[in-house]
Amino acid sequence: xxxxxxxxxSYAGNDILKGISIDVNKGDVISIIGPSGSxxxxxxxxxxxxxxxxxxxxxxxxxxKDFEKLTGKEVNTIRRNVGFVxxxxxxxxxxxxxxxxxxxxxxxxxxxxxxxxxxxxxxLERVGLTDRKNHYPSQLxxxxxxxxxxxxxxxxNPEVIFFDEPTSALDPELxxxxxxxxxxxxxxxxxxxxxxxxxxxxxxxSNRVIFMADGHIVEQGAPKAIFxxxxxxxxxxxxxxxxxxx
Amino acid sequence: xxxxKLIINFLGQLLPAINITLIVSVSSIILGxxxxxxxxxxxxxxxxxxxxxxxxxxxxxxxxxxxxxxxxVYYGMxxxxxxxxxxxxxxxxxxxxxxxxxxxxxxAPVSEIMRSAYExxxxxxxxxxxxxxxTPFQTLYRIILPQAFVVALPNFAxxxxxxxxxxxLTFTIGVVDMVAKAQMIVANNSGGYAWQTYCALALIYWxxxxxxxxxxxxxxxxxxxxxxxxxx
Amino acid sequence: xxxxxxxxxxxxxxxxxxxxxxxxxVLVALVIAFPIGILFALIRIYRVKGLQRLVQFYVSxxxxxxxxxxxxxxxxxxxxxxxxxxxxxxxxxxxxxxxxIVFTLNAIATxxxxxxxALQxxxxxxxxxxxxxxxQPRQTFWRIILPQALISALPNIAxxxxxxxxxxxxxxxxxxxxxxxxxxxxxxxxxxxxEAYLVxxxxxxxxxxxAEVVFYLLERYFSKYRRPIKKTSGFNWLPFGIKQPKxxxxxx
Numbered sequence: 001x002x003x004x005x006x007x008x009x010s011y012a013g014n015d016i017l018k019g020i021s022i023d024v025n026k027g028d029v030i031s032i033i034g035p036s037g038s039x040x041x042x043x044x045x046x047x048x049x050x051x052x053x054x055x056x057x058x059x060x061x062x063x064x065k066d067f068e069k070l071t072g073k074e075v076n077t078i079r080r081n082v083g084f085v086x087x088x089x090x091x092x093x094x095x096x097x098x099x100x101x102x103x104x105x106x107x108x109x110x111x112x113x114x115x116x117x118x119x120x121x122x123x124l125e126r127v128g129l130t131d132r133k134n135h136y137p138s139q140l141x142x143x144x145x146x147x148x149x150x151x152x153x154x155x156x157n158p159e160v161i162f163f164d165e166p167t168s169a170l171d172p173e174l175x176x177x178x179x180x181x182x183x184x185x186x187x188x189x190x191x192x193x194x195x196x197x198x199x200x201x202x203x204x205x206s207n208r209v210i211f212m213a214d215g216h217i218v219e220q221g222a223p224k225a226i227f228x229x230x231x232x233x234x235x236x237x238x239x240x241x242x243x244x245x246x
Numbered sequence: 247x248x249x250x251k252l253i254i255n256f257l258g259q260l261l262p263a264i265n266i267t268l269i270v271s272v273s274s275i276i277l278g279x280x281x282x283x284x285x286x287x288x289x290x291x292x293x294x295x296x297x298x299x300x301x302x303x304x305x306x307x308x309x310x311x312x313x314x315x316x317x318x319v320y321y322g323m324x325x326x327x328x329x330x331x332x333x334x335x336x337x338x339x340x341x342x343x344x345x346x347x348x349x350x351x352x353x354a355p356v357s358e359i360m361r362s363a364y365e366x367x368x369x370x371x372x373x374x375x376x377x378x379x380x381t382p383f384q385t386l387y388r389i390i391l392p393q394a395f396v397v398a399l400p401n402f403a404x405x406x407x408x409x410x411x412x413x414x415l416t417f418t419i420g421v422v423d424m425v426a427k428a429q430m431i432v433a434n435n436s437g438g439y440a441w442q443t444y445c446a447l448a449l450i451y452w453x454x455x456x457x458x459x460x461x462x463x464x465x466x467x468x469x470x471x472x473x474x475x476x477x478x
Numbered sequence: 479x480x481x482x483x484x485x486x487x488x489x490x491x492x493x494x495x496x497x498x499x500x501x502x503x504v505l506v507a508l509v510i511a512f513p514i515g516i517l518f519a520l521i522r523i524y525r526v527k528g529l530q531r532l533v534q535f536y537v538s539x540x541x542x543x544x545x546x547x548x549x550x551x552x553x554x555x556x557x558x559x560x561x562x563x564x565x566x567x568x569x570x571x572x573x574x575x576x577x578x579i580v581f582t583l584n585a586i587a588t589x590x591x592x593x594x595x596a597l598q599x600x601x602x603x604x605x606x607x608x609x610x611x612x613x614q615p616r617q618t619f620w621r622i623i624l625p626q627a628l629i630s631a632l633p634n635i636a637x638x639x640x641x642x643x644x645x646x647x648x649x650x651x652x653x654x655x656x657x658x659x660x661x662x663x664x665x666x667x668x669x670x671x672x673e674a675y676l677v678x679x680x681x682x683x684x685x686x687x688x689a690e691v692v693f694y695l696l697e698r699y700f701s702k703y704r705r706p707i708k709k710t711s712g713f714n715w716l717p718f719g720i721k722q723p724k725x726x727x728x729x730x
Binding site for chain 2: 647
């Protein structure tokens with residue numbers, strides 16, 4: 001459904017992504033793990049056109065083109081077919097929880113206001129925040145804000161939702177509620193690509209794990225294979241280091 | 247081209263009067279900073295009366311146009327001195343009145359700048375200083391003030407530039423500063439070359455402002471450099 | 479001290495006719511400068527080639543020169559400039575238009591810096607979030623970024639307004655009949671200058687405090703989204719606007 005090949009990106013002469021290829025199929029829940037600085041977040045941001053890639057090919061939503069040659073129209077098409085959940089939530093500060101969700105529907109999708117509100121309420125219900133619909137982001141806890149962020153993404157009914165370290169900005173006691181929502185989404189068949197440090201999520205929820213380091217995909221496969229029998233030395237080391245700290 | 251020549255010519259005629267502007271500004275900055283320091287101390291003091299008085303003072307001055315302040319001081323002070331001290335100060339150099347008015351105007355924003363700079367640094371640093379065994383005065387002098395200085399500097403410079411510009415109203419009570427000089431030149435030319443004259447005037451002020459900005463960013467840079475070497 | 483109170487009452491009555499003039503100058507300048515200030519701020523932020531230098535130059539020039547110099551330049555240059563375009567009629571123009579020009583030009587420079595720093599306080603993530611729900615950059619700017627920036631700019635807009643009110647007291651130099659001008663003429667009859675200026679002072683204090691209250695209420699109303707849901711306290715406003723809005727740091 002979504003394929004990228006040879007994605008490259010560099011900042012000021014530093015190569016962050018050195019040719020990444022990924023295939024995302026419908027219903028996939030893919031976890032991307034790896035040490036910090038390995039380019040995971042940049043990968044997500046370039047795939048979704050938030051940042052311009054320096055090279056690579058994309059096949060998605062009827063677009064079949066090199067990244068550098070994307071037209072403004074095609075960028076719009078891509079953005080309309082993906083959802084994005086940010087590390088810092090990035091809820092619209094001047095909008096209530098409900099308005100955060102309806103904003104994109106009304107302005108970008110031209111959905112009628114009453115219809116948009118119906119969709120938004122349903123999305124809020126899925127993340128369990130119906131009673132907070134009229135709260136502003138500053139009046140919500142981090143976990144609640146992130147759940148609204150997820151509701152905002154699912155309300156648009158995208159082909160695939162990208163999660164950029166959705167729990168790293170949260171206090172430890174709030175991580176659970178967000179992971180729970182993500183787990184529910186995964187089991188309902190939503191296609192998800194998740195950059196995460198939560199190894200439990202990668203191991204128990206996703207159907208594929210990608211291990212990245214230094215701008216390369218070092219290894220990928222089923223969670224069981226990666227976590228129990230990693231074939232690469234670097235994966236092994238990363239996993240022992242990180243699991244030792246849990 | 248012709249105009250540029252004219253402006254340069256007028257620059258030469260205006261510049262001798264710059265010393266009035268400089269005397270007025272520098273004295274007001276010094277006196278105003280001292281008064282501002284007292285006000286800031288009053289704002290931070292334990293006494294409710296002092297705090298309220300200081301904040302009323304600051305808020306009144308903040309809402310007073312410079313020209314009104316100058317006029318009130320100029321016309322009011324002699325009357326006050328006459329009634330209270332039975333002294334005649336009509337003969338005072340008029341510059342004194344401007345300096346007093348500008349001192350009052352400058353002290354208000356400066357006290358706020360000092361106060362907020364102090365508050366932004368004080369709490370944690372004071373505790374840290376006391377915990378390593380310094381006295382409160384040592385902590386203030388060695389730890390807090392140097393940091394507060396850096397925080398306050400840009401805003402202080404901003405206020406100095408404002409003061410410089412308000413000082414351009416000195417001419418309104420008959421002191422022959424650059425503005426008065428410019429008006430005389432225009433009058434001597436029977437109103438001719440007016441805008442060129444005033445452009446020359448503006449240019450002088452602009453250069454002084456730019457110099458102040460430049461100086462401040464130099465100082466800031468040197469402080470940042472210091473910080474970096476410590477961090478490494 | 480012997481103040482001529484009868485005279486003060488008389489001045490208070492005549493000078494009040496100058497209040498609308500003062501307010502008019504301030505409002506006209508603010509209204510015209512507002513959109514231009516936003517535009518200039520955007521030029522600075524997005525570093526529009528060529529224009530950004532020009533804006534920077536303009537802001538620095540206005541900020542670095544006394545308002546009195548600006549008044550004298552406009553008042554001496556514009557009549558002859560207009561004379562070339564519309565002929566002798568230029569000298570019959572109501573001087574208040576020159577006041578509009580000076581204070582608008584002045585406010586544009588101040589507001590450019592105010593909006594620039596306000597727009598920069600809005601997190602870049604807000605734009606990204608807008609893009610990722612499918613909105614165009616322009617839509618995101620108008621609906622998400624600008625409203626937030628304007629609200630965080632309110633204290634500094636209040637500051638700008640205060641400066642305008644105070645500086646408008648110099649309009650008398652262009653023979654505009656504002657509060658100060660009226661009081662000055664009244665005072666000149668009997669040499670009661672102190673009384674006249676004390677009255678004028680009170681008027682300015684009232685106008686400035688009224689403006690501060692208006693901005694305080696605006697800020698309170700519009701920043702409801704920034705407050706936690708629990709009501710902290712009731713009416714926590716101090717009558718003397720003690721909190722000094724953040725002092726602006728100009729160009730960096």
